[in-house]
Structure formats: C-alpha cells, structure tokens
Amino acid sequence: MIKATIHKALNTAVGSMKLNVQLSIESGQLVTLYGPSGVGKTSILRIIAGLLSADSGQIEVDGVFWLDHEKKIDFSPQQRKIGYVFQDYALFPNMTVRENLEFALEKGQDKNIIEELISIVALDELQNRKPNTLSGGQQQRVALARALVRKPKVLLLDEPLSALDIKMRSKLQDYILKVHREYKLTTILVSHDIGEIIKMSDKVYCLEDGKVTKVGDSLSVFTDNRLSGKFQFTGEVINIESEDVVFIVTVLIGNNVVRVIAQESEIVDLAIGDKVIVASKAFNPVLLKV
Numbered sequence: 001m002i003k004a005t006i007h008k009a010l011n012t013a014v015g016s017m018k019l020n021v022q023l024s025i026e027s028g029q030l031v032t033l034y035g036p037s038g039v040g041k042t043s044i045l046r047i048i049a050g051l052l053s054a055d056s057g058q059i060e061v062d063g064v065f066w067l068d069h070e071k072k073i074d075f076s077p078q079q080r081k082i083g084y085v086f087q088d089y090a091l092f093p094n095m096t097v098r099e100n101l102e103f104a105l106e107k108g109q110d111k112n113i114i115e116e117l118i119s120i121v122a123l124d125e126l127q128n129r130k131p132n133t134l135s136g137g138q139q140q141r142v143a144l145a146r147a148l149v150r151k152p153k154v155l156l157l158d159e160p161l162s163a164l165d166i167k168m169r170s171k172l173q174d175y176i177l178k179v180h181r182e183y184k185l186t187t188i189l190v191s192h193d194i195g196e197i198i199k200m201s202d203k204v205y206c207l208e209d210g211k212v213t214k215v216g217d218s219l220s221v222f223t224d225n226r227l228s229g230k231f232q233f234t235g236e237v238i239n240i241e242s243e244d245v246v247f248i249v250t251v252l253i254g255n256n257v258v259r260v261i262a263q264e265s266e267i268v269d270l271a272i273g274d275k276v277i278v279a280s281k282a283f284n285p286v287l288l289k290v
C-alpha cells in the first residue's frame with residue numbers, strides 16, 4: 001500500500017502553485033493521474049521517485065517510510081524500489097537492447113532477470129540491435145523492461161505511450177498490464193487518454209492546480225454515472241456546425257470520425273478540442289463533456 005501526502009510550491013509560468021495532494025493506493029493497483037498540462041502530475045511522480053524534494057509530507061510504501069519530513073527521513077532514489085518509464089524512452093543510444101537492460105542491473109544481481117524480461121516483452125529478435133534501429137513502440141518495450149530489471153515494487157509511467165500511434169498504444173497497454181500483473185506491481189500512470197485510463201486503471205485521481213478534484217474508479221469518474229448506455233466511446237470534438245434546427249458534432253474516436261446530431265442544449269458548453277463521451281440513450285446517440 002502506498003500512502004502519500006505531498007506538499008510542494010511549484011513555479012509555473014504564471015506564478016507559484018501549491019501542490020497539495022494525498023494519495024492512497026492499494027498494493028497491486030494501477031492508478032492514473034489525469035489532468036490538464038501543468039497541474040503537477042510529473043512533479044508528483046518525481047517526488048515519489050525521490051528525484052524532486054517535497055517541501056513537506058510523507059510517503060509510506062508497505063509500511064516503510066521513504067519520506068517523512070518531520071522525522072527527517074528521505075530515501076535516495078536508489079533506496080526506493082521504483083521503476084520509471086518516461087515518454088521519450090531515454091535509452092542509451094550506443095548500447096544494444098540487451099546492454100541497455102544489463103546496465104540497469106544492481107551489483108551482484110542475478111542476470112536471469114534479463115532473459116525473463118526479454119521474453120516477457122518479446123524482445124528476443126531485437127536484443128542485439130541499437131535503439132535507433134527500433135520503432136517507438138519497440139523502444140518503449142525496452143524502456144519498460146529496463147525499468148523492471150531491479151524488480152521494483154512501484155512502477156511510475158509518465159505518459160509512456162503518448163508518442164505512439166493508436167495501434168502501437170494498444171499493444172503497449174497490453175504489455176504494461178501484463179507486467180503489472182505478473183510482477184504484482186503497484187503502478188502509477190500519467191495519461192491524458194480517457195480510453196486508455198478506463199482500459200487500464202483501477203482508480204483515477206483528477207487533478208487541477210495542484211489539488212485532487214475527483215477520485216474514484218475510472219468509469220464513474222468519467223461518466224459520473226450520468227449514462228446508462230449500452231456503449232460508450234470517448235473522443236475529441238473536431239468540428240461543430242449547425243444544420244437547420246440541430247447541430248452536427250464531429251468527434252474523433254481513435255482514428256474514426258463520428259458525426260453526432262445534437263440539440264442546442266447539448267452543445268452550449270462544448271468547444272472544439274473538448275473531450276466527450278459518445279453514448280447511447282434510448283437508441284439515440286448522446287454527447288457528454290468529460
């Protein structure tokens with residue numbers, strides 16, 4: 001179980017912002033941090049990893065305090081059992097896939113973990129290649145495997161899939177879920193993709209201006225239980241046009257474009273770029289802003 005209380009004054013482009021969050025994550029859960037750019041999601045991950053110091057707070061993982069500001073406990077990043085995957089892979093370009101993994105081994109650590117990880121994320125054929133000869137998805141599989149070499153308890157994923165196309169994302173989501181379950185990890189993911197969040201997470205924390213505004217299981221957080229439809233898709237509004245007495249809202253769902261007829265009352269709050277849920281209600285499509 002991870003219990004964290006984090007306080008940190010951050011300097012944003014428009015002045016200072018106080019990061020004040022409390023997280024409570026059961027062991028084995030996959031939890032997502034969701035919110036607009038600049039609300040402090042990466043800072044939370046970096047503070048948990050020990051890469052950024054909090055002004056005050058506590059981080060307790062399975063009964064061990066990694067951080068207790070009052071008691072002056074502050075574990076180094078090496079002492080925290082963390083695996084960290086970034087959006088930009090951050091692999092060593094001059095090393096092969098296998099060497100990238102071996103470099104992460106601790107002194108004296110059993111090397112069998114390397115074979116195991118190569119096999120679990122299907123890197124057998126690629127293990128002697130250099131990162132710049134691999135696709136983004138393949139590189140991210142290497143980064144994921146590398147983050148697991150030291151057998152972390154906690155896996156931190158900072159928008160790991162946002163540079164990948166939809167097909168690759170879906171494949172990588174499956175790999176992440178596989179390792180999350182197989183290694184019984186507690187995983188914290190940062191993601192903007194609501195479909196991804198619903199597919200992957202047990203719980204989601206919505207953040208605004210450094211504070212948690214909503215927390216719960218992903219489906220109820222994003223639908224607010226307002227919908228009982230048989231299907232629900234999330235997408236982004238790419239056009240709104242009026243036609244006679246109704247409006248046509250064009251929504252990009254994955255790589256499909258869907259046109260939904262809407263009443264004026266449904267579109268008053270809606271703008272291009274908004275995330276929406278398209279669902280069914282009594283056989284009619286309905287739109288709901290997320």
Ligand SMILES: Nc1ncnc2c1ncn2[C@@H]1O[C@H](COP(=O)(O)OP(=O)(O)OP(=O)(O)O)[C@@H](O)[C@H]1O
Nearest residue numbers: 009010011012013036037038039040041042043044
């Ligand atoms: N070490 C630091 N000290 C003070 N302020 C910082 C520090 N690191 C980041 N910030 C500021 O904190 C704010 C939040 O940044 P952060 O990267 O945590 O947001 P985010 O929610 O992850 O955003 P994005 O989705 O764009 O990655 C930014 O305005 C950033 O400039």
